[in-house]
Amino acid sequence: MTSPVFFASKIAFLHAPRLHRWAAVVLALLCLGWEARLAPAAVPIPTRPIYTNQPRFRIPFRYDPAELERMSATQILxxxxxxxxxxxxxxxxxxxxxxxxTFNAPGDGEYWFVVRTQSADGSLxxxxxxxxxxxxxxxxTSAPQLYLTVRQSQPGWAQLTWKAVDTHLKPSxxxxxxxxxxxxxxxxxxxxPNTEGQMQWQxxxxxxxxxxxxxxxxxxNTGKADxxxxxAPATDIVPRTNVPGLPKPVANKGRGSKSNTGLYIPKRFSETEEGSAQFKPVRQDSTPDPFAPSPSQQEGFVANTKPIGSRWHDDETTSPNQAQSDLPAVPFRFVNSREFNIGxxxxxxxxxxxxxxEVFVSQDNGDSWWKFGVDDDRKSPARVKVPKEGRYGLAMRVRSGVGLTSxxxxxxxxxxxxxxxxxxxxExxxxxxxxxxxxxxxxxxxxxxMEDQNLAEEPITLYYGGSAAGPWHPIAGAHRNTGRYxxxxxxxxxSKLYIRIQAQDAAGNTQTASTDYPVLVDLSRPRARIVDIEPDGSGQRQ
Structure with missing residues (x-):
C-alpha cells in the first residue's frame, strides 16, 4: 500500500485511503522558531495531532536553496x-x-517530529x-470495539443498549x-450519538x-457489530426481564418503574468529532428563574438518548424552527442558546x-420520549446543552432514596x-x-x-441618526411586522437623516439594517416680512 504523504500545505494519501484530518505543516520550516534559515511558512505550524491508521508515511519538506547554500547545509535531519x-x-x-x-512507526502511539539542519562544520x-x-x-491501527445488546423491553417494543470503546473514538x-x-x-x-446509551422503539x-x-x-478505523x-407482538404478554450485561440500573424496579429498568447514563455527551468535556450539574442552593443567564463557567449534566414512548420515527423529527401557532397548549419559552437552565x-x-x-425530552410534542440526562446533585437549576436548534418538550421525574419513581x-x-x-x-x-x-x-x-420562523409580536424597532455611525434615536416604540411605516x-x-431598522425574533436574536445614504429633510418654510420702504427716485414731484 502506498504510504500516506504529509505535504507542506496539507496531509493526504497518494493512491491510498485518505487521512482523517487535514493540517498545514512544513517541517523544514521549523527552524524559523529559532533562526530564519529557510523559506517562510505560508501557514501556521499545527499544534493538534494528526491521526492516521497507516504506520508508514512520508513527510516532504521544502527549502530555500540560496539560504541552504549560505549556511553550507549538507543534511536535513x-x-x-x-x-x-x-x-x-x-x-x-x-x-x-x-x-x-519516510517514517515507519514501530507501533501505535503518538509521535512528535522536528527538523534540524546540519552545516558542513557539523553545527546544527x-x-x-x-x-x-x-x-x-x-x-x-486498532478498530473501535462496539458492543450491542438488543432485547424485548415489553411486547411490541425493542430495546437497544450500545457501548463504543476506543482511545480516540469519534462518537459522532x-x-x-x-x-x-x-x-x-x-x-x-x-x-x-454518544459513547454509550440506550434507546427503545416500537x-x-x-x-x-x-x-x-x-x-x-x-x-x-471502523468498528462493527450486529x-x-x-x-412478541404488542398484544402478547411477556414477563419483563432485567437488561443483560448492565452492572446496575439507574432505577430500581419499585412502584411505577415499569419503563426505566436498566437505564444508565453515559460517561460523556459528544457534539464534536473529538468529543466535548463532560458536563457536571450546576450546584446552586436557590431556585432562580429557570432560564436566567448563567455564568459561562457553569456546566450542564451529561445527556443520554433513550426513546421511551411509542410512535417511533426513523426520519428526522420536527423542523428546528416552528411557528408559534404550531406549539402545544403547554407553557413554552424561546431561548437563543443551545445551553439553558431548567428550574x-x-x-x-x-x-x-x-x-x-431525571430529565426526559420529546421533539415531536410527546409522541416519543428520550431520557436526556440526570441532574446528579438534585439542586435546581439543571444546566442543559442540546445538540442543535429545535423544539424540545421537557418532563421531569424524581426518584426517591429507595428507588421509587413515577x-x-x-x-x-x-x-x-x-x-x-x-x-x-x-432575515x-x-x-x-x-x-x-x-x-x-x-x-x-x-x-x-423580514422573515423568521419564530416572530415576536412586535419585532420591529426603527431608529434615526445624524450620521451613518449614529448615535441612533428611536423613531417610535416596537412595531408589528407590517412591512411599512x-x-x-x-x-x-x-436635516440629513440615516435610518436604521432592527428586527428581533421571539428568542431574542436580532438583525439590523441601515441606509447607506442620508435623506435630506428641509422643514424650513421661507417667508418675507417688510423691514423698510425706500422712495423710488425715478418718480416726479407733484
Missing part, C-alpha cells in the same frame, strides 16, 4: 520523540535535494536541545440500523429483528430523600414545558426610502422585508 518530547532521537538524515522523509540549527515539535502524528460517527423479518431494507435509527407486529452498528475513531432478537422544585420529599432527578412519560403524553431553541437571527432587508414632495416633504415611508418627521431632528 529528522528527530522523533515517542514520549511527548521528553527524549528525542535522530530518525533520518537526508540530503536537501531529497525533499522528503536549531542548536538547543529543548525544542518544540512542529508535527504530532498519532498512529492508530456512530450509526445504528435495524431490519425486521425477511426484509432486506435497513432502517436508520434516529438518536444523539415493533407493533413483532417478529425477528436484526440491529447493526458502525463507529469510527479519529484515524478512520445483534438480533425476537419481539424545578421538588415536592413531597419522603424520609429517604431524593436519589435522582412512570417515564409515555407516548402521547404532553410535555410539562416546551423550549424552542432558536439561534438563527431574522431582514431595508427597502429604498420614499420621501413625500412639496408640503409632504417631512414624510418618509420606511419599508422592509410612515414617519412624519418633526422639529429638532437633523
Amino acid at each position: 529528522l528527530y522523533v520523540s515517542d514520549d511527548e518530547g521528553i527524549k528525542w532521537r535522530k530518525s533520518q538524515a537526508v540530503a536537501p535535494t531529497d525533499g522528503r522523509f 540549527t536549531p542548536a538547543q536541545e529543548s525544542i518544540e515539535p512542529g508535527l504530532k502524528v498519532i498512529v492508530d 460517527s456512530l450509526t445504528l440500523h435495524y431490519k425486521q423479518g425477511n426484509s432486506t431494507k435497513w432502517k436508520p435509527l434516529s438518536f444523539v 415493533i407493533p407486529t413483532g417478529g425477528n429483528i436484526v440491529v447493526k452498528g458502525t463507529v469510527q475513531d479519529l484515524a478512520a 445483534m438480533q432478537t425476537s419481539i 424545578y422544585k421538588i415536592d413531597d420529599i419522603g424520609p429517604s430523600g431524593v436519589s435522582a432527578v 412512570d417515564p412519560p409515555q407516548a402521547g403524553e404532553r410535555p410539562d414545558m416546551v423550549i424552542v431553541v432558536d439561534i438563527t437571527p431574522p 431582514l432587508r431595508l427597502l429604498p426610502l420614499e420621501q413625500g414632495q412639496g408640503v409632504a416633504n417631512n414624510q418618509i415611508l420606511i419599508q422592509w422585508d 410612515l414617519w412624519k418627521v418633526g422639529q429638532g431632528v437633523p
Whole structure:
C-alpha cells in the first residue's frame, strides 16, 4: 500500500485511503522558531495531532536553496520523540535535494517530529536541545470495539443498549440500523450519538429483528457489530426481564418503574468529532428563574438518548424552527442558546430523600420520549446543552432514596414545558426610502422585508441618526411586522437623516439594517416680512 504523504500545505494519501484530518505543516520550516534559515511558512505550524491508521508515511519538506547554500547545509535531519518530547532521537538524515522523509512507526502511539539542519562544520540549527515539535502524528491501527445488546423491553417494543470503546473514538460517527423479518431494507435509527446509551422503539407486529452498528475513531478505523432478537407482538404478554450485561440500573424496579429498568447514563455527551468535556450539574442552593443567564463557567449534566414512548420515527423529527401557532397548549419559552437552565422544585420529599432527578425530552410534542440526562446533585437549576436548534418538550421525574419513581412519560403524553431553541437571527432587508414632495416633504415611508420562523409580536424597532455611525434615536416604540411605516418627521431632528431598522425574533436574536445614504429633510418654510420702504427716485414731484 502506498504510504500516506504529509505535504507542506496539507496531509493526504497518494493512491491510498485518505487521512482523517487535514493540517498545514512544513517541517523544514521549523527552524524559523529559532533562526530564519529557510523559506517562510505560508501557514501556521499545527499544534493538534494528526491521526492516521497507516504506520508508514512520508513527510516532504521544502527549502530555500540560496539560504541552504549560505549556511553550507549538507543534511536535513529528522528527530522523533515517542514520549511527548521528553527524549528525542535522530530518525533520518537526508540530503536537501531529497525533499522528503519516510517514517515507519514501530507501533501505535503518538509521535512528535522536528527538523534540524546540519552545516558542513557539523553545527546544527536549531542548536538547543529543548525544542518544540512542529508535527504530532498519532498512529492508530486498532478498530473501535462496539458492543450491542438488543432485547424485548415489553411486547411490541425493542430495546437497544450500545457501548463504543476506543482511545480516540469519534462518537459522532456512530450509526445504528435495524431490519425486521425477511426484509432486506435497513432502517436508520434516529438518536444523539454518544459513547454509550440506550434507546427503545416500537415493533407493533413483532417478529425477528436484526440491529447493526458502525463507529469510527479519529484515524478512520471502523468498528462493527450486529445483534438480533425476537419481539412478541404488542398484544402478547411477556414477563419483563432485567437488561443483560448492565452492572446496575439507574432505577430500581419499585412502584411505577415499569419503563426505566436498566437505564444508565453515559460517561460523556459528544457534539464534536473529538468529543466535548463532560458536563457536571450546576450546584446552586436557590431556585432562580429557570432560564436566567448563567455564568459561562457553569456546566450542564451529561445527556443520554433513550426513546421511551411509542410512535417511533426513523426520519428526522420536527423542523428546528416552528411557528408559534404550531406549539402545544403547554407553557413554552424561546431561548437563543443551545445551553439553558431548567428550574424545578421538588415536592413531597419522603424520609429517604431524593436519589435522582431525571430529565426526559420529546421533539415531536410527546409522541416519543428520550431520557436526556440526570441532574446528579438534585439542586435546581439543571444546566442543559442540546445538540442543535429545535423544539424540545421537557418532563421531569424524581426518584426517591429507595428507588421509587413515577412512570417515564409515555407516548402521547404532553410535555410539562416546551423550549424552542432558536439561534438563527431574522432575515431582514431595508427597502429604498420614499420621501413625500412639496408640503409632504417631512414624510418618509420606511419599508422592509423580514422573515423568521419564530416572530415576536412586535419585532420591529426603527431608529434615526445624524450620521451613518449614529448615535441612533428611536423613531417610535416596537412595531408589528407590517412591512411599512410612515414617519412624519418633526422639529429638532437633523436635516440629513440615516435610518436604521432592527428586527428581533421571539428568542431574542436580532438583525439590523441601515441606509447607506442620508435623506435630506428641509422643514424650513421661507417667508418675507417688510423691514423698510425706500422712495423710488425715478418718480416726479407733484
